[in-house]
Amino acid sequence: MLRIENVTKVYPNGSEGIKNVSIRIEKGEFVFFIGSSGSGKSTLIKLLMKELNPTSGKITINGINTTDMKESQIPYLRRNLGIVFQDFRLLPNKTVYENVAFAMQVIEAPKKQIRRNVPTVLSLVGLSHKAKAYPNQLSGGEQQRTALARAIVNNPPILIADEPTGNLDPDTAWEIMQLLEEINKRGTTVVVATHAKDLVDVMQKRVVTLQHGVVVRDVKKGGYSDEA
Numbered sequence: 001m002l003r004i005e006n007v008t009k010v011y012p013n014g015s016e017g018i019k020n021v022s023i024r025i026e027k028g029e030f031v032f033f034i035g036s037s038g039s040g041k042s043t044l045i046k047l048l049m050k051e052l053n054p055t056s057g058k059i060t061i062n063g064i065n066t067t068d069m070k071e072s073q074i075p076y077l078r079r080n081l082g083i084v085f086q087d088f089r090l091l092p093n094k095t096v097y098e099n100v101a102f103a104m105q106v107i108e109a110p111k112k113q114i115r116r117n118v119p120t121v122l123s124l125v126g127l128s129h130k131a132k133a134y135p136n137q138l139s140g141g142e143q144q145r146t147a148l149a150r151a152i153v154n155n156p157p158i159l160i161a162d163e164p165t166g167n168l169d170p171d172t173a174w175e176i177m178q179l180l181e182e183i184n185k186r187g188t189t190v191v192v193a194t195h196a197k198d199l200v201d202v203m204q205k206r207v208v209t210l211q212h213g214v215v216v217r218d219v220k221k222g223g224y225s226d227e228a
Contacts, residue, residue, distance in 0.1 A: 001027040001189055002048070002158065007057030009043050017043030018213040020057070025191065027157070030184045032200050033193040034224055035210035041193045044210070045162045048191070049083060050074050062157055079107055082151030082159040082188070086166035088143040090135040096122065096146050097131040103150045121149040125179060141172035145179065152183055159183060161192045165199065173199060197224040 002025035009017040018040040025031055033041040046052040047059060050066055059066045062080050069077065090099050097118055104114045122128050125145040135143055144164060151159055161180065165173035177199050184190040194200065200207060200223060207222035208215060 001025055001029075001062065002191070003058070003060040004044070004047075005058045005060075007047065007054045007059060009047060009052060010055040016213050017052075018047075018210070021210075021213075021215055023208060023215065023218070025189060027189055028184070028187055030181065030190045030203075030205040031192070032203070032205055032207045033191065033210060034195070034200060034207060036195075038212075039210040040213040041210050042162065043213070045160060045191075045193045048160055049081065050077055079154060080156055080158060082154070082156040084144070084147050084151045084159070084161040084164045086163035088135070088140075088147045088167075090143055090146055090150075092135050095132050095134055096127055096138070096149075099135070099146055100150045100153050103153050107154060109154070117153050117155075118149075121153045124152075124182070125149045139172075140168050141175060144168060144172075144176055148176070148179055148183070152188065156188065158189045158191065161190070161194075163194055164192065165194065165196050170198070174202075177203060200224045 004021055004023040007021045008019050011017060021044065033044060035041045043052065047054055050069065054067060061077065064077060066077055091102065094102060100118050100121060101114050104117060119128065122131055125148050127142065127145055127149065130138065130142060138146065165176050168176065173196060180190050180192065204221045207219045209217035
């Protein structure tokens with residue numbers, strides 16, 4: 001499903017984002033990437049999303065070797081990925097419904113399918129009643145739930161979330177984590193980069209810990225500071 005093999009990323013200034021990292025993530029897993037700022041988890045997420053290219057090593061997503069992928073193929077790769085960011089990245093001039101529908105329009109999905117899928121995912125994230133609202137009329141939690149709906153509306157096999165609860169209060173953050181778990185139970189592989197120690201401890205999922213660009217722990221059902 002997701003293979004990271006001996007991957008190193010060196011930035012132009014000579015600093016190493018990650019060093020010789022190897023991780024295998026199987027279909028249907030829920031995995032946390034944790035570590036302090038500068039640990040390499042953001043670099044790893046950007047490599048998976050193809051925002052960065054590795055200096056060496058190989059990344060395979062859904063059987064596709066993304067390492068030498070041409071620029072023109074990247075949109076095809078991203079159809080296999082649902083992506084959620086800390087800062088939501090919603091389109092301010094579109095309603096909740098339109099923001100979610102836009103993700104389907106981009107891949108030229110049939111209008112009938114859009115009319116079917118969008119209400120379904122809005123219901124899943126508890127936002128049916130907010131379909132006609134604009135982002136500036138939503139709370140932070142509602143904006144992130146909209147972003148989650150947008151990420152899963154095309155039914156991607158993999159969902160990648162980069163600090164999805166970073167801008168949210170504890171109760172709302174927990175709601176978002178429960179939603180991610182629900183999405184995972186429906187068969188989607190979920191990868192979450194986070195600082196949220198309390199949430200990681202409660203969730204008891206697989207935890208991959210990075211430190212100075214290296215994987216130092218990989219625990220099957222772990223907390224934020226479990227020893228391997």
